[in-house]
Amino acid sequence: MAPPQLDAAGNSSLPTGAAELKFRDPSKARALSVALDRVTRQIGRSPVSVMHVCGSHEQAIAKFGLRSTFPRDLNVIMGPGCPVCITDAPEVDEAVVLAGQGTHVATYGDMVRVRGTVKSLGDMQAEGANVHVVYSVSQAAELARKMTEELVFFASGFETTAVATAAVVLNDPPDNFSVLSAHKYIPPVMEIVAEMPETKVEGFLAAGHAATITGWGIFEPFVERHGIPVVVAGFEPLDILSGLVKLVELIRDGEKRVVNMFPRCVTRAGNLAAQEQLWKVFRPTGGRWRGIAHVPNGNLRLRDEWAHVDSRKRFRIDVSTLWDYAPPALVQDCICGDIMAGISSPAQCRLFGRDCVPETPVGACMVSNEGTCKIWYQYGGHPDLRGVAAS
């Protein structure tokens, strides 16, 4: 599980100032920025492109204004790191159809607002369907325990969140509880992005919290196959900056290996008990990620032993009933897919900040707190502030 002293955005949950100072120290941050600039220049070409694959990294980069300290020649791309954003429309459709059939559907807040082919769960709720927002899978199981009707938990999230779902499935959930899994597995998508010719990623910054479970060793076969270095990094400003310095050093030196820059939480093997639970319940299978591509082994689905808890086995879900509708016109202009693949930025989207705002999002990236567009909007877009100095 995630280390106790950090929340999803990488903020310290400790009320004292001690933790803040330790990983947010301005003078150390300045020293790391200088180092990052120096190492990037030593590479001697522009741009050097690296990608992180985690919404929490983008949150921290935006919140602390770290982009203003990155060298101009270093392109830090946000990859497909938002689980809500990459949930494909047909997956949302399944939940929408179930809700339309009168089944209770529980899910995380962001998932309610993401549109499938035609509708979101929020639209279904407005039409009278039983849609519940929960903060955890165990809360959904509790909810099911208190009712007699069927309750489907529409599960989204990467392997970190999937472990929590697995734990509930293994822990004797109530009979009326089942899981509609839209869980995704990050390592395979890194392979896809690494092979995209437009992206030109030279190094990956891997998410520290996911690696607490998988261990950093999981990236070794990837590095071997693609010859691209990977650095595992945490979520405080100094974690991110030191992770980037290390990554750019590896690129400069042509070193193709995995480096763990989050050793206070991540080990090579990871959390073996959690991995065992994860793979006991889920199996990886290929599937589409919204806006990206078909990702082999990118989806986590329940194993056959758990058919009785698998909503897809328990219900007949006919999404074709939704296919008569055309998607709303604005959706055609949405470039969320290119943004998640790191090919475009929100600034290049003609909807961003005008037709697409957090109150009335068009694309999934504007819905989720981990979506690139929402983060950019929340933290004031993306102007170049590198030259700003207080008088």
Next chain:
Amino acid sequence: MKVFVEERIGLKHGAGGRAMRSLIQQVLADGFSAPAVDGIALSAMDDGAALRVGNEWLVITTDSHVIHPLFFPGGDIGRLAVAGTVNDLAMMGATEVLGLTNAMIIEEGFPRADLVRIQRSMQETCREAGTTVVTGDTKVMGNGELDGVVLNTTGIGLTKRVVPDNGLRPGDRILVTGTMGDHGLAIMASRHGLELDGDLFSDVAPLNGLIRIALYAGGDGVVAMKDPTRGGLASALHEMAEKSGVGIVLEELKVPTSPVVRAAGELLGIDPLHIANEGKAILGVRPDAATRVLAALRGHPLGLRAEIVGSCIDDHQGSVILDTGVGKRLLSEPEGEPLPRIC
């Protein structure tokens, strides 16, 4: 930004952000001519109006109060109604308050004891501000036609020099008179029964005494003032930057916040810079007067934690840039206060 005019008024139109300013523009300011005498009127969208009377300025402001709950840690609607109006006058430079009006609209069935408590609180706050209520009005509406009690206060004051909210120029320093976010988070905590409420108190207080000594120390060097109420420091600085045509660089690590506000903010995912205050002011001061004004503020009990938190630059006009200590970003203007009926 998305620009469209909704058919109906939403809560965001009362929340202190852009939506509220456009509503005021449309339904209050539009179509009223400038005053016959020299002065600052609604079109300036400042904290109040200033009308020339002889060689002085008569400053006038009005404010309605709809807070829920009526009694909260650190204050109540009565204290808020007096302090809110006194502070709006003070922000224009009128620290000598000639008098206040008090109009009360009361719901049928409202407990008389609560009304007396509100009245006593208003008396006490008037004493602190060195003023009094000179005229008033009461109305009673039926049960359920309003929630408890609504107060409206109007204040008038005289000043020799009006301090607007648009007088900033590059190089000026930005001062705040104390910790940010206390009022809004105290209301939020008491409304939602958060366990933290033992330590969270509203900062509601009349600021005219504090502003008087700041103006005495800084003289003409104090060029802009505003109280960061709804929408917090972020909204107020945006408005000052836009009206003055400067950029403002705010140094996050210098902004005073109490540990409990920081903790509650992180817990609720709310930035204290976006939260309302009712006993704090922002002062824009010429660089050579800044330390003098800071020392004067810190000599007053309401200004003990005053700080210089930022400065004005001539590029990025209309923007507020947040220096986080480890980087810089734009400080976004909230659509408004994250919760309704806080003042």
